[in-house]
Amino acid sequence: MGIKYVVSTMIFWGREHPLSFEQECQFLKSMGFGVELRPSMKGYEECRYRRRNWSRLTEATDGMLVAMRSRNDRPTLEQWNEQIECAKLLGAMIVTDLAGLHIADGADVNNCEFATEIIKSAEDHGVKLALESGKLSTLRQLGDRFEAIRYCLDTGYANMDPVFSFDQYVEGLAERLDYVHLTDNYGQTDDHRPPGLRGGITRESWNHLLDVLNSRNGNDVIASLEMCPCSPELMIRQASEFLFGELNWPNKPQQKNDAANIAYDSQ
Numbered sequence: 001m002g003i004k005y006v007v008s009t010m011i012f013w014g015r016e017h018p019l020s021f022e023q024e025c026q027f028l029k030s031m032g033f034g035v036e037l038r039p040s041m042k043g044y045e046e047c048r049y050r051r052r053n054w055s056r057l058t059e060a061t062d063g064m065l066v067a068m069r070s071r072n073d074r075p076t077l078e079q080w081n082e083q084i085e086c087a088k089l090l091g092a093m094i095v096t097d098l099a100g101l102h103i104a105d106g107a108d109v110n111n112c113e114f115a116t117e118i119i120k121s122a123e124d125h126g127v128k129l130a131l132e133s134g135k136l137s138t139l140r141q142l143g144d145r146f147e148a149i150r151y152c153l154d155t156g157y158a159n160m161d162p163v164f165s166f167d168q169y170v171e172g173l174a175e176r177l178d179y180v181h182l183t184d185n186y187g188q189t190d191d192h193r194p195p196g197l198r199g200g201i202t203r204e205s206w207n208h209l210l211d212v213l214n215s216r217n218g219n220d221v222i223a224s225l226e227m228c229p230c231s232p233e234l235m236i237r238q239a240s241e242f243l244f245g246e247l248n249w250p251n252k253p254q255q256k257n258d259a260a261n262i263a264y265d266s267q
Helices: 021-030 051-060 077-090 113-124 136-145 166-176 203-214 232-246
Strands: 003-008 034-037 066-069 093-097 129-132 150-154 177-182 221-225
Touching: 003 066, 021 034, 021 051, 051 077, 066 077, 077 093, 077 113, 093 177, 113 129, 129 136, 129 177, 136 166, 150 166, 166 177, 166 203, 177 203, 221 232
Parallel strands: 003 034, 003 221, 034 066, 066 093, 093 129, 129 150, 150 177, 177 221
Antiparallel strands: none
8 A cells, every 4th residue: 555645735725825836836846745736726716627727737737646626616517527637637536525526415326417427427538536525325325336436535524524433434435545635623613724633633543544544455545635724834844743753654755855945935
């Protein structure tokens, strides 16, 4: 099993935004991370997955591991096909949720023609879809119906699930768990704090998650740092110290030699 790490562009949301998209990618690359793209910048409606943006995405992410969080504006079939083609171009997995597939949480998954078309389109293009967040029973039912569906565990959501414990939620998705959103909270609001809060997800639960990932018989997993609102550099450093320094997660991203010349300045 190998864990590969990306950082969600959500980390650039919480403060002034002095960096261009290209500089964001350069900043993350210099720290040894790949990138999880969000469909737009906070406060903007322009979707970066539109065809006219592809050349810029390709150039900025060259040499990086790329993942994509799907559009969250109830995308049409045409918009879905566009972002699937974008994912194929970037070699990216797409993380989506039930709403993105036009499925109500807790609904009967036997009547999901829209989702059926999306999943088939992704398969035809060789793009993996990872499903996150929602009633565990609904996620499992959708996985049972569609063999191609993979799962994304959002640790923040799992820590707040009203029915299952964190460990039960992990085990419920373990069989097809290909993606993890690494974030923390105090169990009241999914505010995307860096992993390792005192009073947040317990050390035992983090260790259990790593044990489950280690049991996946050689399958790679993408782990994404999905955090806000403090500065990106601080969030990545705090999360890295906890994950790699305290919990001993494997394959720590290595800072590049020129990282000292690249800084995220929020002023």
